Amino acid sequence: MGEVAADEGVDGQNGRAQTDVVVIGAGPAGLFSVFQLGILNLKAHVIDILDRPGGQCAELYPEKPIYDIPGFPEVTGQELTDRLLKQAEPFEPVFHLQELVSHLDHLESGRYLIKTDMGTEIECGAIIVAAGGGSFTPKRPPIPHIEDYEDQSVHYAVRRMEMFRDKRLVVAGGGDSALDWTIHLAPIARSLTLVHRRPGFRAAPDSISKMEELVEAGDIEFHVANIKGLEGEHGRLDAVLLNNEERGDYKIDCDMLLPFYGLTMKMGPVASFGFTFDDDEKIPVDTEFFATDRPGIFAVGDIATYPGKLKLILSAFHEVALAARGCFKTIHPDVELKLGYTTSNKALQKKIGVA
Numbered sequence: 001m002g003e004v005a006a007d008e009g010v011d012g013q014n015g016r017a018q019t020d021v022v023v024i025g026a027g028p029a030g031l032f033s034v035f036q037l038g039i040l041n042l043k044a045h046v047i048d049i050l051d052r053p054g055g056q057c058a059e060l061y062p063e064k065p066i067y068d069i070p071g072f073p074e075v076t077g078q079e080l081t082d083r084l085l086k087q088a089e090p091f092e093p094v095f096h097l098q099e100l101v102s103h104l105d106h107l108e109s110g111r112y113l114i115k116t117d118m119g120t121e122i123e124c125g126a127i128i129v130a131a132g133g134g135s136f137t138p139k140r141p142p143i144p145h146i147e148d149y150e151d152q153s154v155h156y157a158v159r160r161m162e163m164f165r166d167k168r169l170v171v172a173g174g175g176d177s178a179l180d181w182t183i184h185l186a187p188i189a190r191s192l193t194l195v196h197r198r199p200g201f202r203a204a205p206d207s208i209s210k211m212e213e214l215v216e217a218g219d220i221e222f223h224v225a226n227i228k229g230l231e232g233e234h235g236r237l238d239a240v241l242l243n244n245e246e247r248g249d250y251k252i253d254c255d256m257l258l259p260f261y262g263l264t265m266k267m268g269p270v271a272s273f274g275f276t277f278d279d280d281e282k283i284p285v286d287t288e289f290f291a292t293d294r295p296g297i298f299a300v301g302d303i304a305t306y307p308g309k310l311k312l313i314l315s316a317f318h319e320v321a322l323a324a325r326g327c328f329k330t331i332h333p334d335v336e337l338k339l340g341y342t343t344s345n346k347a348l349q350k351k352i353g354v355a
């Protein structure tokens with residue numbers, strides 16, 4: 001779990017966090033929501049299934065330059081994410097990373113209750129759905145009967161490192177996630193074997209060097225091989241069956257397999273939250289406040305659709321500014337909202353922390 005800021009209060013009676021707005025998704029739309037809500041004095045919790053903020057920008061093209069962000073002739077996906085995080089910082093958002101928003105209930109009080117698959121419960125007055133093309137979901141490797149071992153012995157993410165302490169681990173894959181987790185888990189595992197189908201990696205050079213140092217020091221093993229099957233019973237893994245040119249079929253004993261074969265996007269639980277979706281799995285919105293057909297719930301970014309919609313980051317930024325105002329009107333229906341310029345409005349500058 002990745003909570004990176006202090007919570008602003010947990011209800012003594014039911015142990016639930018209380019906040020103004022829950023933002024589902026930490027892509028560019030979700031991150032800029034925090035800023036726009038913040039200048040309206042609304043606090044936000046942001047939830048994402050990924051282990052880092054940035055959505056598609058951070059996960060799919062962190063090093064690629066984007067050329068159509070106003071004011072930035074060139075900015076990489078990661079740099080844009082970092083800048084959005086910095087801009088959101090004064091408003092102390094609470095991030096819940098590696099958590100899937102799994103339930104949304106409308107309470108009798110009129111507030112909403114959001115639950116995640118990690119047991120987090122948050123009550124809020126309004127919701128911004130910034131879920132993009134859906135939650136990132138790991139690709140399942142084509143290994144026969146792998147599903148029989150999932151959750152018990154096969155894990156596609158590391159949510160709690162302690163689960164892997166003193167275990168015989170096999171990490172599979174050749175990208176950043178496989179190498180990052182190899183490096184982080186090696187010191188606590190009983191043994192760790194990295195398996196990749198070819199000798200080359202698609203990962204940060206620094207991670208490749210660190211992994212090679214671990215191999216040289218004898219702390220981990222690296223096998224160039226294909227995974228052919230799994231051996232074990234009742235969901236408990238005993239060995240992974242490998243094959244390569246040099247050795248043919250062979251096996252290595254193991255308690256847990258961690259395959260990192262990339263991610264796909266699936267709509268997931270958001271599809272069952274009671275919004276109307278169009279045929280393209282997008283949520284039609286009223287563009288005054290980017291409201292969905294559920295009161296107090298707004299949709300922005302790639303998941304929102306309306307006549308003329310452009311699935312671009314710059315459109316998401318505009319949508320977020322209006323959705324934040326929709327949240328404000330939901331939570332404070334009797335308060336008039338005025339437009340302020342950040343260049344000249346001292347109250348806004350105080351909120352941002354520059355005056």
Ligand SMILES: Cc1cc2nc3c(=O)[nH]c(=O)nc-3n(C[C@H](O)[C@H](O)[C@H](O)COP(=O)(O)OP(=O)(O)OC[C@H]3O[C@@H](n4cnc5c(N)ncnc54)[C@H](O)[C@@H]3O)c2cc1C
Binds near residue numbers: 060270
């Ligand atoms: C290769 C590539 C290049 C691109 N280049 C450009 C470009 O040059 N210019 C441009 O404007 N756009 C570009 N785009 C598009 C741009 O990245 C998207 O428009 C933008 O990321 C949409 O932002 P978002 O916040 O709406 O959604 P996303 O970035 O998709 O973020 C949504 C987040 O919500 C999370 N989520 C969803 N459901 C749940 C749930 N139930 N629980 C927890 N978390 C959940 C997901 O894990 C994800 O992190 C590009 C896209 C790609 C793939």
